[in-house]
Amino acid sequence: MSKPLKQIHLAAHFPGVNNTTVWSDPAAGSHIEFESFVHFAKTAERAKFDFLFLAEGLRLREQGGKIYDLDVVGRPDTFTVLAALAAVTDRLGLTGTINSTFNEPYEVARQFATLDHLSDGRSAWNVVTSWDAFTGENFRRGGFLPQEERYSRAEEFLTTTQELFDSWHGDEILADQATGTFLKDAAAGAFVHQGQHFDIHGRFNVPRSPQGRPVIFQAGDSDEGREFAASTADAIFSRYATLKEGQAFYTDVKSRLAAYGRRPDQLLILPAATFVLGDTDQEAAELAREVRRQQVSGATAIKHLEFVWNRDLSAYDPEGPLPDVDPVVDEEHISRGRAQVRMYRDPIAIAREWRRLAEANKWSIRDLVINTGNRQTFVGAPATVARTINDFVQADASDGFILVPHITPGGLDPFADRVVPLLQERGVFRSEYEGTTLRDHLGLAHPDAAAGAPAERAAS
Template sequence: MNMSRPKKQIILGHYLGGVNHQTVWSDPAAGSQIDFASFRHAAVTAERGRFDFFFLAEGLALRERQGQIFDQDVIGRPDAITVLTALAAVTEHLGLVATVNATFNEPYELARQLASLDHLSGGRAGWNIVTSSDAFTGQNFRRGGYLRREDRYVRAAEFLAAARRLWDSWDAGDVVADQEEGRFLRRADAGAFAFSGRQFDIGGRFAVPRSPQGQPVILQAGVSAEGREFASGGGPDAIFSPYHTLTEAQAFYRDIQQRSARHGRPPGSTKILPGAAFVLGDTEADAVERHREIARAQISGRGAQILLETVWNRDLSGYDPDGPLPDVEPAPDDPPVIQGRARIHQNASETVAEWRAIAEANRYTLRELAIHVFGRTEFVGTPAQVAQRLDDFVQQDGSDGFIIGSHLTPTGLDEFVDKVVPLLQERGSLRTDYEGTTLRDNLGLPALAERVAV
């Protein structure tokens, strides 16, 4: 840790689990994934803990395995922007971040929705950009799965540039109310825009005046070379990191900061935020045992087989979850066994070789390996231990904060807010109150000029 700089303030987002293996939907204490009361409870709790933002993922298609609907997932999730717009009415400071796919949407429509959310929330909107070249998901849309994999970031970069052109088509003072005339006066070219590229050729007038943040906060996940360049070259304000160990996380952190500097971006302009989970106990031994129970509830034997099928691309139902890893090689070029799940491991053979080495070194079974490689950064211990480990990770530049999730919807965050947040505040690493009025303020992001050159 660099002792000459001020102590970093931890950024916290809350991720409400949905269509994934991390949510233990079978727990008797689990609530609905659709009822607004679940979203409201989680968001209000996050705001009580002075979290920066509330984050919702996206599922555009019901996942399938060999042509049948997954029976391992929670089925369905309401549209993220719709849910967050409702949450704007029951929160005051919490940022509201939606995952929206740049492949299957259009700049004008999405820019309008996000600008509207930013207005309605008083400047708390955020957009997590994701991309897809998945024909299975694409069949739900007019274009289908037309986009080549290598064009995903081309479209995403143009999409973001077009959206920013739309958001910046208004100045803050473009509209003035004339009380005597009983009408609004606006600059003649307010809202006028034009954008032309390989993916989009659009022009007209943007219908939503400049929003409180100027532009919503932009987030992105992606650790490929293309993703890192997109993240550091003026794309997102924050990037989700998948790295669990401090050494890997520090290397990723340095890489993004160095790339940002080469692009002329000021230090700290790209925040790094890994997903994380926590398990608390009265003693460390209690927490470790509880973590073991939760992990086995999250990833059943059948669930472990399915998770490994996403990389092997083979039917692994005949392999014992409590036995060794499959002795067959992956078949990445065969028709997909799993449809609708993001492919995060690009080289199946290299990934399987790495996993076999991990399993051999730790004497992992198939299920234990799945728990190890598909888990989030885990902080397990007493509240004091978890607070210290979170703080140390950030102060040593493993990240700028965390996206905290829980196995239990919607009450899983309560324990963290009640027991860990006060300790982080005592350490001087977490605010005791919100500093600003917008999400951009609270994240410590550089302020946007009133009008950005386009």
């Protein structure tokens, strides 16, 4: 007897300041005007996606002392945008990245509980950490937190916010204002937390929200990050885009759940994915090559090379050969506030390998960056892309995907119009929303459900 088909989860990442974005395309629009967010969100909701995802940057990135070109539009506040989108959508989940290093549990819990009320139960929190002093300079605790303590603080931060969410129970509602009796339980909202990172007590001032707590996402790929997700999160972002790597990650993370009394279906694994569609597979492949060249201009190629070389390479021709000098190590990095900096653990070895590839393939600097950088995850005709996505999910390489289009805000439209109907025909993606909250969309139990719900265990 064959096992039933898994249902695919789909979400959309508003790309904003992202190296997958093609700014030069005539179809590209604003990355900060509200109408761009509205268009993107309504497309995702029209396609019955689970949620929209917004990343957040707490400082503009710099390279060589200048603002990095992708950050010229700035970085709008996540909570403000999501709250506004709650008013123009009805079912779409609203997920935001909020940092646990430079915020406080009370304020974050209050903001998410409020967003959950405003959206009727559609909020989600992507819990991230930050250890770099560059970002911390914008905050009163600038740079104080050693890297090894970031997950310790994140774990206690999440535990503390959950205690705040749980300080209200479902029956603690306003009773009779005429007589001055406001609450059935005088202890409503009361909390006390004493720990390594937080020592707070008081009353939480937002009643129990429709979801009880926001859905929790986690994005770390380290062993610590995987363990944190297995113990606490409802979903984890994955960066693995090939079938073999995806299956290995999927198996590893899911196998960790039993130690926390959780089932494999209580943690979703959702890789980020880019895509290029064409009328035929060949047309899509040609378009994908053009998109990649648009994403990597000559100036962008030089900037990317500087991540590894850690020196000013502006005098080099992007259409010429790689530098014959070695990267600079053991000095402050030329690029500040960029996750890519930490991707290259051994720059000397990377430079040696890149020179070998460039010589063997007769690649210029730009050619090398185009061919070694991130490629589109799904390329092909709509039927090809739909089949490939379904194959990934049914083969347990993921539970779905968070799609990142290269055009803002209309880049999601072709996928919604041409791929989603094919997934619906296969019976692996919803035609209508069956519930109202994000927990409903993701198949997650409410924290107030019977013992054994994942959110109940996450609080323990």
